[in-house]
Amino acid sequence: MGKRDKKKNQRRKSNSSSSPHAVVHVAHVAGGINLLDRHEPEGHNAAYVTSSVRPAQLPADDPEFVGRAQEIAGILVILTGKPMHGGAVSISGQPGVGKTALAVRLAHKLAPSYPDAQLYVNLNGADPNSVDLEQILDSLLRALGFSGSAFPETFEEKISQYRSTLAAKRCLLVLDNAVNEAQVRPLIPGSPGCATIITSRSNLSGLVGVKRFLLSTLGHSDSLEILRQTIGHDRVQAENEAADLVVGLCGSLPLALKISANKLRDRSTWTLGYYANRLQDERRKLQLLQSGDLAVRATFVLSYQGLTHTRKTVFKRLGVTPTSGVSASLIAELSGFDEVEAEEILEDLLDANLVQLTQEPGRYRVHDLIKVFARECLEAEEGRDEIEALISKMTNWYASKTDEADDVIRGKETPKHIEPLTPQAATDWLELEIDALTEVVIAAYEDGLDNPLLKISSSLSVFFQRRFHMKAWRTISSYAVLAARRLGCNGCLINALIEQIKASERAHDHDSAMALLDEARQLSKEMGSPRAESKVLIQLSSVAAHRGKLAEAKQLLQRSLELSRATKDAHNQGLCHLDLGDIHLRMGAVAEAAKCFNAARLRFLSVRDRHCQGIALRKISQLHLKLQEFNEAVSAARLAAQQFESVHDIHCLGMTYVDLAESFVAQGQSNEAGALLKKACKCFEMVKDAGCLAWALRLWASMDVSNGQIEAAEEKRALAHRLNPSSARDPYQKVS
Structure with a gap:
């Protein structure tokens, strides 16, 4: 470099804003930034930058923009509510959710409050390398009126000049489609009079002092x-x-x-x-x-291209998972990563707004359209065979996990290699997964995975009887019947039909139940299976009893009991004794009913079925109450409650609290009864059983009336009527 060039360069540097004393005088800078009132200290050079144009770079507002009233109101308060106004907000959300449209709508609303300049920069979204930050700064400085010798040379000088120019001025900056924090952090003005709106597919959690707004889909x-x-x-x-x-x-x-x-x-x-x-x-x-x-x-592609290989692997597998929600455990099973790695990758996808959190901690869901795209990517990159293999792996994983949960709920011992679960944990897991299990069963049927589908349905039988998911129960049981028919397994079909019969009865669809029972009984006779026929006869007796045909129901149960004895099926014998006890009680044969209930309890004790022991004890308690043997009734009910607590059967526990309350009411102990009815209502709320909740509230209201608490009684009756207008008694007297 010659001496003349060196001197020229030194003069240029002395005019730059990197000097702490250098101030640029602007006659009329673009965007209305006017620094004529700022004077350079004596002895310092100045660069004069003039422009007659105010930058107004905002894209056109969409006249058909819809919604987002809450977000708009919140952001306007932040950016116009303070004395000096200003500040920064970020708008994030999944691809296609309308981030840019909202930012532009906001910017046009804010423009009158920021008259000096409205600047807009598109940071090109998915690829952090597609935008040169220094070129962005050059563009902004030119918009602000800088050119020629006034233009800073180094990146640091440009940042300094950019911030100095915006100091104490009213400027609105829209940074659209940011990739990460590093892209936008240098561009956010430091002065309180400037407002910045940032949009990004990522959450930009690392930005300090920026208020975040996460957009969801529209209502x-x-x-x-x-x-x-x-x-x-x-x-x-x-x-x-x-x-x-x-x-x-x-x-x-x-x-x-x-x-x-x-x-x-x-x-x-x-x-x-x-x-x-x-x-x-x-x-x-x-x-x-x-x-x-x-x-x-196209908008999904931009997000996908920005993912690492491992994130793409997990993202693609979301294309075959349930849309209702997935856990890190399932993703680990499908991707080959361990559970910790899988969760970290899901969190990365969450930050990129390609997955969303569900209401339950530790679970993630993907938007339906993103799931379709993920499946497209999976098929394009790994082939149709891999999709089928993943669906098979997922279905078998759910079948295994559901079977383990069912064993725990039933009180069976689990293999040593399986981490021990409590009945509560097993039930809670099924509660979390029930919507996903419904989706998996449908996908399994479509892919011809009949055996694991039937295993899932069978393993959910006890859970469905204790929790109230009628839609899921009827859907899964109907697909189980279809799978059993396709498989050509009559034994499987009988079991599937019985499960669908139970679901139909619980839904009070007795006509459907009877039609299914006829088929099931015919199949059991053709098979020559006493065990299967015995199960069918129990269900037939239930329908007959519901229709008031008590003699017919009794005859069917006695035949079922004979078959159960012949096959040494102690559990089925217990079920027969339970239902026979109910029939005897309705026919006025109290002593026979007592014998049946006690016989049922002994059968269930022999097979270590704590849940059914609880049911038998509850029947015994009700019988003692009918005979006004209150101490015996309370004792049996408390034993029943212990059994239900041990297997985490919240519904039957609530029913038992009602039984106990009735015993205390009969003895004039209203305080104890009220406390028990309150606990019963809480149980029914937990399992979302509106019918039993209404029934318990009506009983509680009757007790209030007896105690002269008329207003409290009316409140409970009104709530009961809103929940279930027709529920005046125990809606589920029979439990099998």
């Missing part, structure tokens, strides 16, 4: 409004159900809804029903969700 009403805004209210009103279906198939994702609305607008002959039917085909769903240069798949 149903706002989702429908997107359709109305584009295709008209009349068209949506004419096909309400189809419009609801379109919203559901789009997962209320704004981008998908906007594309659907545009497509329907441009195809006026398409009905919403026709379009919804096309969307239900997952093989072409993402292809349909494309209109012009808007495409759901």
Whole structure:
């Protein structure tokens, strides 16, 4: 470098803002940043930057923007509510959720409060290497009026000049599509008079002093409004159900809804029903969700390309998992990582907003459309055979885990290599997984995985009888019947039919139960299986008893008992004795009922079934109460409660609390009875049994009336009526 060049360079550096004393005088800088009132100390050089244009770089606002009222109100308070205003907010969320649209809407609302400049920068989303931060700074400085010799040279000088220029000025900055914190941190102005809105697919958790807003999908009403805004209210009103279906198939994702609305607008002959039917085909769903240069798949691709190999591996496996939620344990099983690694990767995907948290800690879910995309990636990169292998592995994993949980709930010993569970932990696990298990059963049937499907259904039998998931019970049992038919296994079919019969009876669908029973009995005779026939006869007797045909029910149970004795099936004998006791009691044969209930208890004791021992003890307690033998009734009920507690049967525990309360009411001990009814109501709330909760509340109200507490009684009766208008007695007297 010559002497002349060195001197020129020194002069340029002396004018830069890297000097603590250097101040740039701007006559009329772009964006209204006017620094004429700032004077350079004597002896220092100054660079004059002039411009007659205020930068107003905001993209056009969408006139059909819908929703986000709560987020808009919250952000406006942050960015305009303080005396000096300013601050920074970040808007994050999954691809296609409408982050940029919200940021632009906000920016236009905020523009009058920040008249000096409105700057907009697109940071290009998925690829952190696609944007040169120094080039971004150059662009911002040019927008602010810098050029020629006034332009800083080094990156540090540019940052310093950028911040100095914005100091104490009213500037709005939108940083759209940020990849990470490092991209945006240098660009956030430090002055209190400037406002910054950042959008990102990632949560940018490392940014300090930035208020975060995580966008979810739209509510149903706002989702429908997107359709109305584009295709008209009349068209949506004419096909309400189809419009609801379109919203559901789009997962209320704004981008998908906007594309659907545009497509329907441009195809006026398409009905919403026709379009919804096309969307239900997952093989072409993402292809349909494309209109012009808007495409759901394209926005997912950007996020996918930014993932590491390990994150892609886990993400792809989400394409075959249940949409209701997954655990790190399942992902570890499908991906080959250990559980800790799997959870860390899921957390990374959560930060990237490719998965979401469910209401239960430690569980994750993926949006329906992202799941479709994940499956596409899996098939494209690993093949259809891998999809089938993963579904098989997942189904067998769930079958094994459900079987283990069932063994624990039933009180069976678990193998030593399996980590011991308590009945409560096993029941809680099934509660968490029941929606996922329903999805897995459907997928298993579609893939021909009949044996693990039947194992899942069989292992859920006791759980379904104790917890109230009628939709799941009927769905899983119906698929079990279909799988057993396809498998050609009559024994499997009888068991599946019996399970579906139990579900139908619990749902009070006795006609369906009877039709299924006829088939099950015929099959058991054809098989020549006394054990199977005995089980069918118990169910037939239940239907007969429900219809008031007590003699017929008694005869069926006696025949079932004979068959159970012949096969040495002690448990089935116990069930027969239980139901025979109920029949005898209804027929007025109290002594015979007592013999049956005690015989049932002994049979269940011999097979170590604590749950059914509890049921027998509860029957014995009710019999003592009927005979006004209150001490014996209380003693038996307390023993029953202990059994139910030991197997974590919350529902039967609640029923037993009611039995105890009735014994105390009969003895005039209303305080003790009230405390027990309160505990019973809590149990029924836990298992979401509205019928039994209403029944307990009515009993409690009757006790209040007897005690002169009329207002309290009316409140309980009103609540009971809202829960279940028809429940006046124990809705589930028979438990098998």
